[in-house]
Amino acid sequence: MIRFEDVAVTYDGAAGPTVRGVDFEVPEGELVLLVGPSGVGKSTILNAVSGLVPHFTGGTLRGRVTVAGRDTRTHKPRELADVVGTVGQDPLAHFVTDTVEDELAYGMESLGLAPEVMRRRVEETLDLLGLADLRDRSIGTLSGGQRQRVAIGSVLTPHPRVLVLDEPTSALDPAAAEEVLAVLQRLVHDLGTTVLMAEHRLERVVQYADQVVLLPAPGAPPVLGAPADMMAVSPVIPPVVELGRLAGWSPLPLTVRDARRRAGPLRESLAGAVPESPGLPQVTAVPSRRRFRRSSPAEPRVAEVRDLAVRRGRVDALRGVDLTVGPGETVALMGRNGAGKSTLLGSLVGLVAPTSGSVLAGGAAPHRLRPAELVRRVGLVPQEPRDLLYADTVGAECVAADKDADAAPGTCRALVSELLPGITDDTHPRDLSEGQRLALALAVVLTARPPLLLLDEPTRGLDYAAKARLVAVLRGLAAEGHALVLATHDVELAAEIAHRVVLLADGEVIADGATADIVVSSPSFAPQVTKILAPQPWLTVSEVRKALA
Numbered sequence: 001m002i003r004f005e006d007v008a009v010t011y012d013g014a015a016g017p018t019v020r021g022v023d024f025e026v027p028e029g030e031l032v033l034l035v036g037p038s039g040v041g042k043s044t045i046l047n048a049v050s051g052l053v054p055h056f057t058g059g060t061l062r063g064r065v066t067v068a069g070r071d072t073r074t075h076k077p078r079e080l081a082d083v084v085g086t087v088g089q090d091p092l093a094h095f096v097t098d099t100v101e102d103e104l105a106y107g108m109e110s111l112g113l114a115p116e117v118m119r120r121r122v123e124e125t126l127d128l129l130g131l132a133d134l135r136d137r138s139i140g141t142l143s144g145g146q147r148q149r150v151a152i153g154s155v156l157t158p159h160p161r162v163l164v165l166d167e168p169t170s171a172l173d174p175a176a177a178e179e180v181l182a183v184l185q186r187l188v189h190d191l192g193t194t195v196l197m198a199e200h201r202l203e204r205v206v207q208y209a210d211q212v213v214l215l216p217a218p219g220a221p222p223v224l225g226a227p228a229d230m231m232a233v234s235p236v237i238p239p240v241v242e243l244g245r246l247a248g249w250s251p252l253p254l255t256v257r258d259a260r261r262r263a264g265p266l267r268e269s270l271a272g273a274v275p276e277s278p279g280l281p282q283v284t285a286v287p288s289r290r291r292f293r294r295s296s297p298a299e300p301r302v303a304e305v306r307d308l309a310v311r312r313g314r315v316d317a318l319r320g321v322d323l324t325v326g327p328g329e330t331v332a333l334m335g336r337n338g339a340g341k342s343t344l345l346g347s348l349v350g351l352v353a354p355t356s357g358s359v360l361a362g363g364a365a366p367h368r369l370r371p372a373e374l375v376r377r378v379g380l381v382p383q384e385p386r387d388l389l390y391a392d393t394v395g396a397e398c399v400a401a402d403k404d405a406d407a408a409p410g411t412c413r414a415l416v417s418e419l420l421p422g423i424t425d426d427t428h429p430r431d432l433s434e435g436q437r438l439a440l441a442l443a444v445v446l447t448a449r450p451p452l453l454l455l456d457e458p459t460r461g462l463d464y465a466a467k468a469r470l471v472a473v474l475r476g477l478a479a480e481g482h483a484l485v486l487a488t489h490d491v492e493l494a495a496e497i498a499h500r501v502v503l504l505a506d507g508e509v510i511a512d513g514a515t516a517d518i519v520v521s522s523p524s525f526a527p528q529v530t531k532i533l534a535p536q537p538w539l540t541v542s543e544v545r546k547a548l549a
Contacts, residue, residue, distance in 0.1 A: 032211045040220075095150075176336065203239055375450065
């Protein structure tokens with residue numbers, strides 16, 4: 001169905017090819033997963049299937065890509081639209097209408113399908129993706145995860161023979177991700193749809209893949225093989241595979257169920273051991289930076305929310321929310337898509353004014369502060385990092401960030417080097433992958449060293465190595481006394497770094513407690529290691545490794 005024949009892609013102005021030696025075939029009716037670190041060219045390969053490379057992106061494509069017998073060099077994206085449905089990393093880039101129902105119908109209208117066929121398929125897709133309650137909603141009012149489901153639905157309605165998906169579950173909560181993956185499985189198994197997908201959250205998808213295409217490093221030719229064989233040599237692996245490597249299991253398990261069947265001896269080795277409690281870090285003084293002290297009960301917290309309510313149009317986005325965050329504390333906000341996580345972050349950074357109740361950041365109401373004062377109290381890294389990036393090069397972004405934050409020259413550049421090793425100053429932000437842009441936006445915000453740092457889906461688009469670097473940076477910030485609040489669907493991140501987890505549902509806080517207490521008791525939010533080693537209370541592979549050592 002999809003065939004790459006010795007393909008190389010070189011973008012205009014690039015020193016060398018982004019990908020080379022791409023030579024593999026995806027049979028009809030299979031789900032094939034692209035795996036590799038950030039920046040190795042996964043999105044380029046996906047865009048070559050839909051014809052966006054080179055017709056939209058420019059550059060040079062050598063070799064040959066065919067889809068259902070059509071050569072993408074001679075067929076533009078619109079001439080492949082009846083065969084290929086594509087969802088990129090940024091759902092907003094796909095939308096052309098204002099409401100959910102109109103967006104689901106738009107692709108079919110473009111293909112000239114009969115009205116009765118369109119109506120039936122819209123209803124089927126609304127039910128498949130759990131969007132029926134959102135059919136009349138404006139797309140602009142949806143959460144990031146809801147937009148992701150709408151974008152996927154908009155390419156499903158024309159019933160394409162090939163689906164190309166770039167990070168399809170990155171903005172989805174665990175339950176919604178399982179629903180989407182179940183739909184893809186049904187399309188593959190029952191309808192013979194061919195799916196080519198790139199996804200960094202391998203713990204969610206690798207067990208569903210028929211084959212894996214591994215891109216081990218930038219410029220290296222990809223390797224095609226069975227999922228277990230590729231995971232044995234892949235530089236990026238999910239926790240279940242990492243635990244399998246640690247325990248010496250062969251073949252490596254890809255699912256929690258397989259790992260549990262073999263985990264008996266490992267549980268015996270860990271019997272009597274207790275995971276190290278993360279606790280709050282000791283706040284330390286850092287030269288040339290503000291020194292933070294532990295706050296006593298009489299002192300203001302870094303953030304304090306009391307009986308907060310936010311109403312947006314006819315929707316109660318938040319109701320009766322109470323939250324306090326102290327210096328050095330890391331709090332993970334979790335819950336299904338549309339639960340109010342991003343709205344709460346927006347309230348803490350002053351983008352959303354309370355309908356009732358109060359929000360304080362450093363003792364002041366953030367929505368009443370001037371921008372120059374606000375940036376030194378609280379910083380937000382949004383879901384869409386491009387909202388913070390305006391310059392033509394990474395170097396120019398860093399210079400502007402140092403100036404805006406009144407920081408020493410080179411402060412932002414040092415953070416970029418830590419989060420994005422190998423990225424040069426003359427790189428244009430648009431040439432970065434989604435995960436790399438996110439890391440650049442984080443460096444820009446961190447330049448001001450705000451006491452309160454907010455991150456909305458900070459691991460979206462990050463591979464496991466980049467996530468590990470991010471975790472190290474965030475732990476360092478917490479040790480310096482910065483308070484961190486993360487809205488995330490990444491249960492592995494929460495298990496790794498959060499001191500507390502706050503669960504939201506329908507705009508209300510339904511649980512607030514220590515990470516181990518909250519995630520272990522939740523089937524949806526428990527990390528893979530917890531599920532494998534239950535009833536023992538382990539959260540991460542690193543905890544197990546320390547205990548065995």
